[in-house]
Amino acid sequence: MDVLQGFADKFGIIYALLSDEGGKVIRELGLLSDRVDEQHAAYGIPKQDRHRGLPYPGVFLLDAQGRVMQKRFQQSYRERETGVGILAQGFGVTSPVHGPEAHGQSEGVKVRAYLDTDTYRFFQRLWLTVELTIDPGVHVYARPIPEGYIPLSVAVAPIAGLVAGAPSWPTPQPGRVEGLNEEFFAYEGQLRVTLPVTLTEEGDDQTLAVIVRYQACSATDCFLPSTVRIELPLKAADHVERPRRH
Numbered sequence: 001m002d003v004l005q006g007f008a009d010k011f012g013i014i015y016a017l018l019s020d021e022g023g024k025v026i027r028e029l030g031l032l033s034d035r036v037d038e039q040h041a042a043y044g045i046p047k048q049d050r051h052r053g054l055p056y057p058g059v060f061l062l063d064a065q066g067r068v069m070q071k072r073f074q075q076s077y078r079e080r081e082t083g084v085g086i087l088a089q090g091f092g093v094t095s096p097v098h099g100p101e102a103h104g105q106s107e108g109v110k111v112r113a114y115l116d117t118d119t120y121r122f123f124q125r126l127w128l129t130v131e132l133t134i135d136p137g138v139h140v141y142a143r144p145i146p147e148g149y150i151p152l153s154v155a156v157a158p159i160a161g162l163v164a165g166a167p168s169w170p171t172p173q174p175g176r177v178e179g180l181n182e183e184f185f186a187y188e189g190q191l192r193v194t195l196p197v198t199l200t201e202e203g204d205d206q207t208l209a210v211i212v213r214y215q216a217c218s219a220t221d222c223f224l225p226s227t228v229r230i231e232l233p234l235k236a237a238d239h240v241e242r243p244r245r246h
Contacts, residue, residue: 036051036052058072085117100232108216112131123200131191152213203236209231
C-alpha cells in the first residue's frame with residue numbers, strides 16, 4: 001500500500017487503487033500472466049522474483065449498469081493505451097480532448113488528422129484519427145475497386161521503431177458509373193478512419209507524417225489523384241514535467 005500511495009502521489013492519481021497482495025484478484029479474473037519471463041528475455045531483461053505474479057495489462061469497460069461490455073487487454077506487459085484512446089475506441093465516442101491536430105485539403109476534400117495524446121512512451125499504443133469532409137456531389141473511391149481507380153488509403157511514414165496497425169474503415173456505399181460496366185464502392189459526406197500506432201524505442205520528440213491518398217470524383221468529372229501529407233508533433237513523455245497530487 002505504501003508503494004501505491006507513492007505512485008499515486010507522483011502521478012496525481014486521486015481514485016482508489018487496489019493492493020492485490022498475493023495476486024488473489026488477478027487470479028480470480030484470469031489475468032495472471034505466465035509469459036513475463038519470456039517477454040523479459042525478448043527485451044533483454046534478466047529474471048527477477050519481484051516480477052512474479054504480474055497481470056496482463058488491460059481494461060474492463062462497464063456499461064451504466066456495471067456490466068462488463070468490453071475487455072481491452074494486451075499480450076505484452078509493456079503495451080498500454082491512453083485514457084482517451086480507451087474511451088474513444090471502447091465506447092465509440094469522439095473525445096473533445098486529444099493531442100495535436102493538423103489540416104490539409106485538395107479539390108473537393110478536406111482532411112483533418114489528430115492523435116489521442118500529445119506525448120508518447122515507448123510501447124504505448126496511440127490512436128491516429130483521420131477525418132475526411134467530402135463536398136456535396138463528390139465521392140472518393142474505396143476498396144474493392146476496379147483496376148485503374150485509386151482508392152482511399154491512410155498510412156504513416158516510417159520512422160525508427162514505429163509500428164502502425166491496419167486502418168479501421170467505415171462501410172462504403174456501392175455505386176456505378178453511368179455508361180460504364182463497372183461497379184465500385186465509395187465514400188461521401190464525412191468519414192472517420194482510425195489506426196493504432198506504437199513507438200517501440202525510447203527517444204526524443206518525434207513528428208508523425210500521415211499520408212492520405214485518394215481520387216475524388218463527381219457524377220461527371222474526376223479530379224486528379226491527390227496525396228495530402230499532414231505532420232503531427234509528438235513529445236517524448238520523459239521530457240514533459242508531470243503534475244503532482246495536492
